[in-house]
Amino acid sequence: RDIVCSNHRGHGHFLAFGGAAKPLIAEIMGDPSGICGGIGGSQHIQFGNFYSNGILGGMSPVAAGMALAEKRKGSGAVVVQFLGDGALAEGIVSEAFNMAALWSLPILFVVESNGFAQSTPTALEHAGNLSQRGASYGIPIAELDGNDVLGVHQAAVAAVRETQAGGGPRILFMNTYRLGPHSKGDDPRDPQEIARHAEVAPIRRARAGLDAEWCDAVDRKIASEVAQIVGEIRNARVAAQ
Amino acid sequence: MNAPVTTPITYAKALNAALIAMMREDERVHFLGEDILDPYGGAFKISKGLSTAYPDRVITTPISEAGFTGLATGMALRGLRPIVEIMFGDFLAIAADQIVNHMAKFVTMYGRTIEVPIVVRTPMGGGRGYGATHSQSLEKLFFGTPNLMVVAPSHAHDPGRLLRDAVALARPVLYIEHKMLYPESLLESGGSLTVETLSGDPFPTVLMKNFSRGAADVLIVAYGGMSRLLAPLARQMADEEINLAIVLPSCLSPLAVDPILPLAAECGRVLVVEEGTSGFDWGAEVAAQIYAGAYRRLKAPIARLASRPEII
Numbered sequence: 001r002d003i004v005c006s007n008h009r010g011h012g013h014f015l016a017f018g019g020a021a022k023p024l025i026a027e028i029m030g031d032p033s034g035i036c037g038g039i040g041g042s043q044h045i046q047f048g049n050f051y052s053n054g055i056l057g058g059m060s061p062v063a064a065g066m067a068l069a070e071k072r073k074g075s076g077a078v079v080v081q082f083l084g085d086g087a088l089a090e091g092i093v094s095e096a097f098n099m100a101a102l103w104s105l106p107i108l109f110v111v112e113s114n115g116f117a118q119s120t121p122t123a124l125e126h127a128g129n130l131s132q133r134g135a136s137y138g139i140p141i142a143e144l145d146g147n148d149v150l151g152v153h154q155a156a157v158a159a160v161r162e163t164q165a166g167g168g169p170r171i172l173f174m175n176t177y178r179l180g181p182h183s184k185g186d187d188p189r190d191p192q193e194i195a196r197h198a199e200v201a202p203i204r205r206a207r208a209g210l211d212a213e214w215c216d217a218v219d220r221k222i223a224s225e226v227a228q229i230v231g232e233i234r235n236a237r238v239a240a241q
Numbered sequence: 242m243n244a245p246v247t248t249p250i251t252y253a254k255a256l257n258a259a260l261i262a263m264m265r266e267d268e269r270v271h272f273l274g275e276d277i278l279d280p281y282g283g284a285f286k287i288s289k290g291l292s293t294a295y296p297d298r299v300i301t302t303p304i305s306e307a308g309f310t311g312l313a314t315g316m317a318l319r320g321l322r323p324i325v326e327i328m329f330g331d332f333l334a335i336a337a338d339q340i341v342n343h344m345a346k347f348v349t350m351y352g353r354t355i356e357v358p359i360v361v362r363t364p365m366g367g368g369r370g371y372g373a374t375h376s377q378s379l380e381k382l383f384f385g386t387p388n389l390m391v392v393a394p395s396h397a398h399d400p401g402r403l404l405r406d407a408v409a410l411a412r413p414v415l416y417i418e419h420k421m422l423y424p425e426s427l428l429e430s431g432g433s434l435t436v437e438t439l440s441g442d443p444f445p446t447v448l449m450k451n452f453s454r455g456a457a458d459v460l461i462v463a464y465g466g467m468s469r470l471l472a473p474l475a476r477q478m479a480d481e482e483i484n485l486a487i488v489l490p491s492c493l494s495p496l497a498v499d500p501i502l503p504l505a506a507e508c509g510r511v512l513v514v515e516e517g518t519s520g521f522d523w524g525a526e527v528a529a530q531i532y533a534g535a536y537r538r539l540k541a542p543i544a545r546l547a548s549r550p551e552i553i
Contacts, residue, residue, distance in 0.1 A: 036351040053350075055338060062312070065312035069320065092307050092308060096311070098308070099312060
């Protein structure tokens with residue numbers, strides 16, 4: 001029932017939404033067996049109530065429109081829109097904040113503030129208090145440690161319930177750090193800085209409360225499944241040629 | 242064309258009546274734009290009476306053309322039928338990302354065809370002294386955009402019917418109205434002028450002629466607000482015994498030249514007229530398609546008449 005509008009970095013959102021790994025990987029590889037027939041590719045995925053697009057911030061008003069439609073239909077659905085800190089420099093996001101608050105729409109804006117927009121650190125592109133961009137529109141903002149998995153879950157549940165109950169839009173502003181490169185291997189950052197952040201990354205921290213052997217087994221299983229999927233898609237493609 | 246009516250309906254009134262009818266007939270239809278509520282009723286009064294009759298489905302928006310165009314796209318993806326009014330066509334540039342990279346892209350970007358039922362209406366053109374940023378004909382920026390139809394009725398079309406057809410099509414349509422046509426009565430056959438519809442599905446091409454015997458001396462291809470200038474020209478030329486055939490497609494992009502080709506072949510002399518600036522214009526596409534389909538029959542190179550490529 002609920003809707004997710006994702007961005008250019010939406011693979012994790014898709015898997016969390018319940019999407020299957022194999023058609024996702026096939027889509028990224030441009031294979032016809034992908035979720036969108038290999039047409040959409042990495043950044044343009046649509047499946048059920050999941051929509052992603054590659055224009056930063058561009059999905060904000062679209063997501064608000066979906067929320068308006070669902071509100072009119074009385075479906076009770078909430079729209080969750082994922083944004084990065086970089087997208088907050090796009091004016092269209094402010095337009096969407098304004099309309100979402102003006103019409104009290106059932107939408108949750110999730111900002112994954114990971115410190116970098118492609119190669120540019122936040123300090124070189126944003127003035128003022130980035131997390132409070134929605135405050136002047138009267139949108140309640142929960143700023144939290146984005147590396148705390150359970151804390152994020154609790155805050156997200158609370159925010160979704162509030163907006164579902166007719167409370168209008170909410171913003172979850174999650175402070176985190178981007179461990180990987182923007183897209184390719186062209187990462188100019190200091191490896192030591194990345195390593196420091198890797199120590200407190202969400203998955204590393206979440207492991208602390210779990211059985212280490214079990215975690216390792218899960219990691220191995222996932223790595224082997226992904227390798228197998230990629231192999232299968234490659235083999236099928238070679239066989240088809 | 243339509244049966245004669247006692248009181249000729251204006252272009253603006255036809256649009257207004259179509260909007261009211263669509264709101265009445267289909268609860269999915271919503272109307273969004275700036276300053277569209279009664280008693281103001283929109284900058285050009287096209288939405289007069291709409292918010293009084295259907296207050297829940299007429300949404301007056303902030304001055305956020307990109308924002309509410311994207312909003313309407315989201316509504317369309319979730320089953321509603323939004324009609325968006327952009328107050329001046331010049332402001333389409335503000336909403337261009339939402340139109341090109343969102344609205345039109347969604348139709349086939351995800352590997353299958355998705356229904357995106359949205360119509361964006363806007364007035365273009367000069368003639369009212371509004372100057373450089375409120376008088377342009379910017380539709381050419383959107384010609385050739387995949388999955389976006391650009392439709393522009395002249396006053397020899399029924400703009401109300403075309404608007405209804407555009408909404409019924411359930412795909413992104415950019416609907417261009419010339420602001421000087423709003424007060425004009427819809428054009429029908431009369432005097433030396435005949436008006437007939439050549440092809441009708443989904444958007445008709447209209448043929449105006451100022452002669453009943455013989456062949457056309459010149460075939461003029463034009464669209465939208467040009468009909469306001471070409472109809473009196475045709476009457477004037479009739480007095481001088483110059484036979485004009487004026488063909489007015491209403492779907493500008495993608496352009497189906499089929500109804501025009503036999504006329505071009507028969508006449509052999511073609512002039513394309515448009516109000517937008519010259520160069521990379523609609524006339525270039527019309528000419529290219531006519532050359533491809535009828536070049537052996539042409540008696541002269543195709544001529545193109547457009548505005549100088551300067552600010553208004």
